[in-house]
Amino acid sequence: MSSGPLLETDGLVKEFGGLVATDDVNLSVESGERVSIIGPNGAGKSTLINLITRRLDPTAGDIRFKGESIVGLEPHQVVQRGVSKSFQTASIFPDLTVRENAEIASLAAEHGEFGLNFLTHRNNLSAVHDLAEETLDDVGLLDRADTEAADLPYGDKRRLEIGIALAADPDLLLMDEPTAGMSPEETQSTVELVERVKRERGLTFVLVEHDMEIVFSVSDRIVVLNRGQVIAEGTPDEIRGNPDVQEAYLGGMEI
Numbered sequence: 001m002s003s004g005p006l007l008e009t010d011g012l013v014k015e016f017g018g019l020v021a022t023d024d025v026n027l028s029v030e031s032g033e034r035v036s037i038i039g040p041n042g043a044g045k046s047t048l049i050n051l052i053t054r055r056l057d058p059t060a061g062d063i064r065f066k067g068e069s070i071v072g073l074e075p076h077q078v079v080q081r082g083v084s085k086s087f088q089t090a091s092i093f094p095d096l097t098v099r100e101n102a103e104i105a106s107l108a109a110e111h112g113e114f115g116l117n118f119l120t121h122r123n124n125l126s127a128v129h130d131l132a133e134e135t136l137d138d139v140g141l142l143d144r145a146d147t148e149a150a151d152l153p154y155g156d157k158r159r160l161e162i163g164i165a166l167a168a169d170p171d172l173l174l175m176d177e178p179t180a181g182m183s184p185e186e187t188q189s190t191v192e193l194v195e196r197v198k199r200e201r202g203l204t205f206v207l208v209e210h211d212m213e214i215v216f217s218v219s220d221r222i223v224v225l226n227r228g229q230v231i232a233e234g235t236p237d238e239i240r241g242n243p244d245v246q247e248a249y250l251g252g253m254e255i
């Protein structure tokens, strides 16, 4: 394992037809760092995340995790290397209980493409059980462990999604708009959850988020994308007053 950044993109480009969604992005995330990616609609934030998780193939450039290129890997292999993604993905199995969902997530990270054979053995795998239990406790769902996931209220489902991502015990957690569609109360409790996990697990994360209050409260560093390019990066204080950032958001939100 190298002593360089945990995650590094090098000249990363993604084109869709004639549209350049990611334009020569050089992103670097140190272990233990919390980085938020912001930018107006269509700036390329989700594309960048999907490139890192290998849901999309880059047109050019490289992505290194722990010093090794991951561009040739399948999505599940990236998870096994230690990258988890939460939100905006249908990661929950609705017919299974909350606990089973968390256990499957830890199994999947351990074993890669999982099959039913792992499910039948899950009760013997105490490490998997313990990690799932600990994770449900972290996300405040332990008392609902035996509930079918489909029966959870919306906010709890989103917490379970975080739990599923954490149950893989990731070195890097990617979060794409964790509070989208949430009520103010659910948003508040998700922010508290992210802050607690940040504190207790010392997790490295990359967050895509429109809500500036959240971004400014949880980030060590903010990277601003506009039309696929990084136009600014810095601490929350540096970004708040940056004229290029204000310009990119003109007509959009005040930050």
Ligand SMILES: Nc1ncnc2c1ncn2[C@@H]1O[C@H](COP(=O)(O)OP(=O)(O)OP(=O)(O)O)[C@@H](O)[C@H]1O
Pocket (backbone or CB within 6 Å): 016, 019, 020, 021, 039, 040, 041, 042, 043, 044, 045, 046, 047, 048
């Ligand atoms: N699969 C795709 N095929 C074609 N164009 C795409 C595809 N995915 C994204 N795009 C385009 O790439 C650009 C960047 O989109 P992306 O979703 O990454 O932006 P974003 O910053 O996440 O936006 P938002 O804040 O609205 O979610 C947009 O112009 C979008 O229309």
